Amino acid sequence: MEVVEKMLILTSLLLISGVCVAVDKTVNGGVGGTVELPSELGSLKVEDFRFLKWKFNNTDIAEKFSDQTDVNLHAQFKGRLQLSLDFSLTVRELRLEDSGEYQRVGLKEDGSQIPTYKIQLQVYEPPITSVWIQSEYTWDPENHTCAVRLVCSSSGGLRPSYTWRMRDQTGSSSRLHFFLSPREGNVTITCTAANAASQMSRNHTVRCIPTGDQTTGNTSAHIMTSAYIKI
Incomplete structure (x- = not known):
């Protein structure tokens, strides 16, 4: 995708106000473990979107523009993220600092935005046994x-x-x-x-x-x- 087209898509997203949160979900994980954050695209397929993104505390960490997919966009998650075919996000080797809000956002091919899906991840230290x-x-x-x-x-x-x-x-x-x-x-x-x-x-x-x-x-x-x- 051309840089100009990417910029147009990002601009259109920023202009959309009053984004509705369709679902709030809490996921718990232990330090050193693995969690999967579901994309909850419903009947939609990844091919139906111009782009999809995962954000962590409002910072991009994974994205898909057309046929181009980039993960580990944030140094904190380097080598620890994996996207599935339905754009669900797997986070491995969990750390305490991974706790926070994760958002799946997307823009369909017709230019309409789907509701943002927000997940609160809480990472705990495992207890002494x-x-x-x-x-x-x-x-x-x-x-x-x-x-x-x-x-x-x-x-x-x-x-x-x-x-x-x-x-x-x-x-x-x-x-x-x-x-x-x-x-x-x-x-x-x-x-x-x-x-x-x-x-x-x-x-x-x-x-x-x-x-x-x-x-x-x-x-x-x-x-x-x-x-x-x-x-």
């Missing part, structure tokens, strides 16, 4: 204490942060290292994993009880783990 604590204990014969090393991990959610609570102390890390003497008895540590969508905690109770020849570094510790605590 489990939390677990790995532990390692070593007897320190010089100080007569157990060196305790804990590592907190989680699954499901993206970019989790970790916090620890032990007695009246707190820390922000996925790892915790401390010394525990046998006379302190049971000590419960809580690890909480959190992201924008959820948070989940797990308790880990330890007790230092050295056995055997302490000079060799042999030790044992009672380990008790509670159920998950989802908040």
